[in-house]
Amino acid sequence: MSTWSETLQFDKIPLTANTPMPSLALIDLSSWGLVTLVGPDSISYLQGQVTCDVVSLAPNQSTLGAHCDAKGKMRTIFRLFHHQDGLGWFQRQSVMDTQLPELKKYAIFSKTTIEASQDILLGLAGEQASAMIDQLAGGEGDVRPLPNGTAVKIDDQRWLLAVDTETANAIAAKVAGSAILSDDSLWDLYDIRLGIPRIESGTELEFIPQSLNLQALDAISFKKGCYTGQETVARAKWRGINKRAMYLLTGPATHCPKTGDVLERSVGENWRKGGTVIAGYAFSDGEAIALVVLPNDLEEGTTFRLAAEPEGQWLQQPLPYSLDEEA
Incomplete structure (x- = not known):
């Protein structure tokens, strides 16, 4: 916890999924x-x-x-x-x-x-x-x-x-x-x-940049010279080797989804590991929202659930940007 101020208290604001954001x-x-x-x-x-x-x-x-x-x-x-x-x-x-x-x-x-x-x-x-x-x-x-x-x-x-x-x-x-x-x-x-990812200690050295949509956020230059890891990043673009992307999902949760939590996906009548939570937020009404890395070839309408809370169904929501845009 920050200690720069001895008089101010910064706490979580209670928000429901439909509560407007504070004006300031x-x-x-x-x-x-x-x-x-x-x-x-x-x-x-x-x-x-x-x-x-x-x-x-x-x-x-x-x-x-x-x-x-x-x-x-x-x-x-x-x-x-x-x-x-x-x-x-x-x-x-x-x-x-x-x-x-x-x-x-x-x-x-x-x-x-x-x-x-x-x-x-x-x-x-x-x-x-x-x-x-x-x-x-x-x-x-x-x-x-x-x-x-x-x-x-x-x-x-x-x-x-x-x-x-x-x-x-x-x-x-x-x-x-x-x-x-x-x-x-x-x-x-x-x-x-806004679909802005982050890397935490639990996901360090796990993903290439395109798996977290950085090409759609102008965070990768494919025209600059060499840099550490550039060969893999370029190959993911030109040869299509990347098989994952980050998506926005919502669903019920009794606890805030944490970085590294597992999301399962439905496959027929069964459930398989579907993806990894990058960041999550729990609203005060029992709903939650999360950025999750998933396979980028999932069928439309696939349902999901948190592995730790299998009774709740999660659904994919539209991202505020396109993953089809050229970077």
Whole structure:
């Protein structure tokens, strides 16, 4: 749990499956971490390490990307942006201890300093979030400087704030009167509904990028040069070797579906292991929603169930993007 504020309490907001999202929420992103890269070789070094095109990343833009091993299996999925004197790399806290040493492994040959940041990570979410960012940061673009930090637009209703403790307290004081305070389960719900994946410690080195739809989220460049795992990622595109994709499902659950939970699929009158939960959210009315990696050739109308709760039926829902688009 985050300890940057001694006076604010960030709890899960009780939402049903049909409850509108809060018009403005301040979210404590304590389950997330930030890596910073500072130095003249930071961009060129990352270009040879990750799936996205770092060289073409404009100062007012951010991008999703993946860091893979030599076999193309993902160590993490991250969001990259220009941050103060270098780059900011936003990812799940659970992979920091294993992924960060791998990212730094070859940096000894480059002029770049890579380290875990002590910045406070907050989210502003809701239909009023962009108007609040205009008050806090001003300017234009999807990445804007803040006093001792950066604001990064995630989607039409969300901004990520990476700031020092003093600025975090100042922002909290400004928005506390009009914003609901939430833990980062609300951020999870936004990610799930928008089909944005993540890698946790339990799914590290299990999937190639296309298995989690990164080609549909502009997180893979097929035109840049070589990077770690590039051969596998390219082969999955050009030879069609990838047999999995990530889908959005809903169903009943007494507990929040966790990363790594097993979803079973119906095959005639029997049930077989169908997929792996990437992220889940449990509503207060007994319904749940999850991103799940499944075979990409399932028959339409296939039903599913959580292996741990076999009495409930889950159904596939449409993703907010197409998996047929060319990347």
